[in-house]
Amino acid sequence: MALIVLPSSGPEVERILDDTFPLWHDGLTRAAYGRFWTAQMRTPWGTGHLDRVALQDGRHLVSSAKRYDLAYRVDGRIRRVLGIGAVFTPPAYRGRGAARQMLTQMLETAEAEGYEYAALFSEIAPRFYEQLDFVPVPMIDWRLEIDRKDGGPPAMLVRSGEDRDVPGIAEMQATRGATARLSIERSEDYIRYGLAKKRLLAGLGAPGGRAVEFLVSEEGHQPVAYLVCVVQDGTWTIEEAGDRDPSGARLGGMLQVMLSRHPGETPPVIRGWWPASLRPPQVRLCDPRQPDEIFMLRPLKDRSLPLPPLSADDIAYWHGDVF
Numbered sequence: 085m086a087l088i089v090l091p092s093s094g095p096e097v098e099r100i101l102d103d104t105f106p107l108w109h110d111g112l113t114r115a116a117y118g119r120f121w122t123a124q125m126r127t128p129w130g131t132g133h134l135d136r137v138a139l140q141d142g143r144h145l146v147s148s149a150k151r152y153d154l155a156y157r158v159d160g161r162i163r164r165v166l167g168i169g170a171v172f173t174p175p176a177y178r179g180r181g182a183a184r185q186m187l188t189q190m191l192e193t194a195e196a197e198g199y200e201y202a203a204l205f206s207e208i209a210p211r212f213y214e215q216l217d218f219v220p221v222p223m224i225d226w227r228l229e230i231d232r233k234d235g236g237p238p239a240m241l242v243r244s245g246e247d248r249d250v251p252g253i254a255e256m257q258a259t260r261g262a263t264a265r266l267s268i269e270r271s272e273d274y275i276r277y278g279l280a281k282k283r284l285l286a287g288l289g290a291p292g293g294r295a296v297e298f299l300v301s302e303e304g305h306q307p308v309a310y311l312v313c314v315v316q317d318g319t320w321t322i323e324e325a326g327d328r329d330p331s332g333a334r335l336g337g338m339l340q341v342m343l344s345r346h347p348g349e350t351p352p353v354i355r356g357w358w359p360a361s362l363r364p365p366q367v368r369l370c371d372p373r374q375p376d377e378i379f380m381l382r383p384l385k386d387r388s389l390p391l392p393p394l395s396a397d398d399i400a401y402w403h404g405d406v407f
């Protein structure tokens with residue numbers, strides 16, 4: 085059986101989209117689910133860093149997955165990482181080792197191409213991936229409590245983010261990421277891809293279902309703090325955020341401004357994955373939970389590159405970086 089790279093569109097991909105739609109539609113219609121995939125592939129980052137592979141048995145595709153070409157900073161060194169997503173075997177082919185064989189071939193190919201780690205977010209019990217030497221990495225999903233100032237929100241300019249803010253955001257993320265033992269390297273195109281993906285999902289979904297806020301605070305025409313937040317069903321998920329100030333005080337101020345603009349009676353539930361180095365004085369992290377998706381990592385050259393034991397505090401990984 086051979087591992088093949090699928091074209092970005094065509095009958096094979098349509099079939100996979102038909103099969104995976106009931107599981108991963110995220111509230112989209114089938115047509116919108118297809119457009120969501122095609123549009124991601126057409127972004128400048130997606131074109132060069134994202135594809136779909138399948139295990140072919142004769143004329144049949146017996147398992148398929150998405151591949152992401154990522155870069156992580158692990159203990160100070162940038163490593164090329166194969167991100168694996170949407171592992172799927174059609175029901176008729178399940179239980180015959182198709183997914184395992186496809187994953188094994190994906191890992192071998194990646195190692196031969198110079199990747200140093202493989203990563204995935206498991207939606208199933210991790211045992212299946214542990215058998216392939218993936219190790220769960222601890223992550224915490226926090227609820228954020230924001231001090232509401234009696235005298236009203238701080239006097240700071242908070243505006244919508246724009247494309248010209250992206251270089252400053254990449255710089256902020258690089259500085260913050262360097263303080264963690266594991267972080268994802270966020271190039272400008274990668275940041276644009278993340279924003280486009282969230283906006284596409286909101287725009288292709290039912291009106292009023294999901295909204296994306298991209299906000300920036302600037303000084304001297306430079307972004308000094310920012311956040312990207314998805315608003316859905318009374319919950320704000322902080323997808324990514326940054327602050328040039330090590331304490332994160334400006335980001336805390338932005339959250340206060342956002343809350344003061346919130347017209348509803350019931351305050352939103354605010355959640356996010358949050359790097360340990362970022363502790364805005366206005367924000368209290370509470371109600372820690374293990375995310376639904378289990379982050380798993382596997383060194384590809386297993387003996388020469390042992391996986392360092394990591395605690396949740398060692399990791400700077402935003403919810404928006406889940407794939």
Ligand SMILES: CC(C)(COP(=O)(O)OP(=O)(O)OC[C@H]1O[C@@H](n2cnc3c(N)ncnc32)[C@H](O)[C@@H]1OP(=O)(O)O)[C@@H](O)C(=O)NCCC(=O)NCCS
Binds near residue numbers: 177180
């Ligand atoms: C999970 C999935 C990809 C496995 O495909 P497959 O080709 O049947 O897998 P294999 O034959 O190589 O391996 C079967 C193993 O998968 C495990 N598995 C299947 N579904 C599972 C689940 N929901 N939770 C945990 N393990 C599961 C089985 O326990 C089996 O392990 P075992 O042989 O030790 O008992 C397939 O069931 C599927 O497409 N499921 C729906 C999509 C999905 O959940 N994908 C995973 C996203 S992280």
